[in-house]
Amino acid sequence: xxxxxxxxxxxxxxxxYTFASTRYQLGTSISLASVxxxxxxxVGVPNAASGYGGFYFLxxxxxxxxxxxxxxxxxxxxxxxxxxxxxxxxxxxNLVVAGxxxxxLSYIFLYSCTTESLCTSVGSYQDPNANGMSYTxxxxxxxDYP
Amino acid sequence: MAATLLVLVAAAAAAVxxxxxxxxxxxxxxxxxxxxxxxxxxxxxxxxxxxxxxxVPQSDLFYIDVAYEFGSYGNGYVNLYQCQPxxxxxxxxxxxxxxxxxxxxPKFETSAFGAAVALSSDGTLLAVTAPFYEIKT
Numbered sequence: 001x002x003x004x005x006x007x008x009x010x011x012x013x014x015x016x017y018t019f020a021s022t023r024y025q026l027g028t029s030i031s032l033a034s035v036x037x038x039x040x041x042x043v044g045v046p047n048a049a050s051g052y053g054g055f056y057f058l059x060x061x062x063x064x065x066x067x068x069x070x071x072x073x074x075x076x077x078x079x080x081x082x083x084x085x086x087x088x089x090x091x092x093x094n095l096v097v098a099g100x101x102x103x104x105l106s107y108i109f110l111y112s113c114t115t116e117s118l119c120t121s122v123g124s125y126q127d128p129n130a131n132g133m134s135y136t137x138x139x140x141x142x143x144d145y146p
Numbered sequence: 147m148a149a150t151l152l153v154l155v156a157a158a159a160a161a162v163x164x165x166x167x168x169x170x171x172x173x174x175x176x177x178x179x180x181x182x183x184x185x186x187x188x189x190x191x192x193x194x195x196x197x198x199x200x201x202v203p204q205s206d207l208f209y210i211d212v213a214y215e216f217g218s219y220g221n222g223y224v225n226l227y228q229c230q231p232x233x234x235x236x237x238x239x240x241x242x243x244x245x246x247x248x249x250x251x252p253k254f255e256t257s258a259f260g261a262a263v264a265l266s267s268d269g270t271l272l273a274v275t276a277p278f279y280e281i282k283t
Contacts, residue, residue, distance in 0.1 A: 002272040007226040009196035010272065016247070032273045034266035041264070043274055091267060093233055 001039070017058065017066045024137065028058055029086050031056075032094035037062050040093030042113075044084030053083030055098050057113045070099070072119040083109065191261045196226040197269035198238055201260030203276075222246065222259035224274055246276065 001014035029044035039060040046053040072083075086099035094114050096108035100107040110123040190201035203222035223245050229238040246259040262275040 002203055002274070004197075004242070004244075004272055007228045007269075010226070010242055012247045016276075028262060028275070028277055030264045030273050030275045031169050032261040032264035032266055032271060034268070034271055039266070039271065039273075043275065044262075054240065133191055 001041075001066075014060055015065055029084060029099075031087045031089040031096075033089045033091055035091075039066075040089060041066065042089045042096050042098075044087040044098065046082030046084040053085070053095065053100065055084045055087055057096065057119060061144050064138045069115045070119050072096075072113075072121075160223040168259045169192045189261060192263045194265040194267050195269035196229045196231065197265060198229055199263045199265050199272055200227065201263040202272065203229070203258035207279040222261070224263055224272065226272070244272065244274070246274075 001012075002010040002105045004010040007138045024087065028046050031042045033040045034082040034144040041058040041060065043056045043058065045055060046054075054072050056068055057072075058066040059069045060066040083099050084098055088097040089095065096111040096113050096119065098109050098111065100109055106126065109121055110125075112122045113119040178243050189203055190199075192199045201222070223243050225240055226242040226244065227238040228241040230236060259276040260274060261277045264273040265271065
């Protein structure tokens, strides 16, 4: 993480945080909430090849390093899905939104994450046109597909 | 895939040009740096408080089994633009290019600095990822 009091002047303030996993596409997405002197960061770790995925939830206090305080992983092993391909976090750092794209199975998941409890799913949204079938399966290719 | 991405970047740049952001477009155009090396400008973006961050992970092409994959050997950068949205037309100027901190950065093979970027709401904190993709040979 860099501190840029002016865009022309950036200094490294957090040493790189390295995750142990090597198979997941670590850092495909990242979102940041700054609360006082601390930062909350959510890092998406989708794995498109396996259908696994998830995100890490980090807390960066005043020290130079960040600590993993939470994480969420879905082992759906469903081809084409990869939770964490996109992430967002609210300004107070306790609500995480994570995308879970897939071939006809796209979801958006909403999680509540705090420093005291595990991330829990508090809602989800699925594309109504993608409930288990592809668009062409539902509507036909020649007739309706643009 | 490279051609597709470059076309997408070019299309995005053209769309921005139509919206009268000439100074930003001129610096966002993709650079062709070699036979197998590309700058993927616009792979990630973030904006806050008149600051725009654009991740530019650099990728090389690797042949793996029967397909090509992209990696970057730890290269890439993030461009920071300072914008004046109240100007007519609104303008953005390149203010800084943030490079990976190679002295402390675990320069994994294929990690791509700038694949994802995030800014704090006041635009003074910049978080950058360099995702690693395992190459199987």
